[in-house]
Amino acid sequence: MMKPTDHGKTIQAMFSGIAGRYDLVNRLMTLGRDAAWRRSVVIAAGLPPGGRLLDIGTGTGAIATEALGRDPAATAVGADFTIDMMRAGKSGDLGRRILWCAADAVGLPFADNTFDAVTSGYLIRNVTDPLAAFGEQVRVVRPGGRVVCLDTSPPPKNLIYPCLTFFLSRVIPFLGERISGDRDAYTYLPESTRKFMSPETLARVMARAGMIQIRYQGFMFGTMCVHQGTKPK
Numbered sequence: 001m002m003k004p005t006d007h008g009k010t011i012q013a014m015f016s017g018i019a020g021r022y023d024l025v026n027r028l029m030t031l032g033r034d035a036a037w038r039r040s041v042v043i044a045a046g047l048p049p050g051g052r053l054l055d056i057g058t059g060t061g062a063i064a065t066e067a068l069g070r071d072p073a074a075t076a077v078g079a080d081f082t083i084d085m086m087r088a089g090k091s092g093d094l095g096r097r098i099l100w101c102a103a104d105a106v107g108l109p110f111a112d113n114t115f116d117a118v119t120s121g122y123l124i125r126n127v128t129d130p131l132a133a134f135g136e137q138v139r140v141v142r143p144g145g146r147v148v149c150l151d152t153s154p155p156p157k158n159l160i161y162p163c164l165t166f167f168l169s170r171v172i173p174f175l176g177e178r179i180s181g182d183r184d185a186y187t188y189l190p191e192s193t194r195k196f197m198s199p200e201t202l203a204r205v206m207a208r209a210g211m212i213q214i215r216y217q218g219f220m221f222g223t224m225c226v227h228q229g230t231k232p233k
């Protein structure tokens, strides 16, 4: 695996620290909606029967697990640079079927055109170079295959903006500290969300990385978004 940058090491240490409680905090923070968004990711990936999926920034493998649950004949590679996150996801039945792989999103250890689809959940907000990460995803997906990205979006400035910012800046750090014991990690989450690209800008980055037919759909009052793009044939 490539050597992570200093930013990468900070991210790895943060996810190692919360790995054991990651899924539980996610479930509570999203009021149980996270499973539905991951389902949308797998549907958007449009895997053919028995297809090959790469889920990069897989963490505990939730997206790869969803894909295997929908099609037991599929092959799912779950790749991440935080080993403790993958270790936490390994135990379930489907977790044992994921092909776990230590990899950095900006230097994937796979040949060109290897996968039918590439997915990521909450990865792009954490990488220093989203264009390079998408470039790698486009490289390893086959022509005509999809790249799908689930991530948070800065809260839209509408009537409920004050409620959303209260939830992000107060409720999430509080819940995170109570359940995982790590307030910093769950302060980073809303901060990185606030500073992250808008869905429109993220779509433009995907286009610059070489994707076509880019679409996106917002969830949770616009604070969550699933983008999809296709590698040209």
Ligand SMILES: C[S@@+](CC[C@H](N)C(=O)[O-])C[C@H]1O[C@@H](n2cnc3c(N)ncnc32)[C@H](O)[C@@H]1O
Pocket: 008, 011, 012, 015, 056, 057, 058, 059, 060, 061, 062, 063, 079, 080, 081, 082, 085, 103, 104, 105, 106, 120, 121, 122, 123, 126, 127
């Ligand atoms: C918020 S977790 C998301 C996990 C999972 N995808 C999900 O939907 O719950 C982000 C994951 O991205 C991984 N990650 C962040 N930067 C990465 C990079 N440059 N290369 C590989 N994995 C990375 C972290 O280690 C972490 O497991």
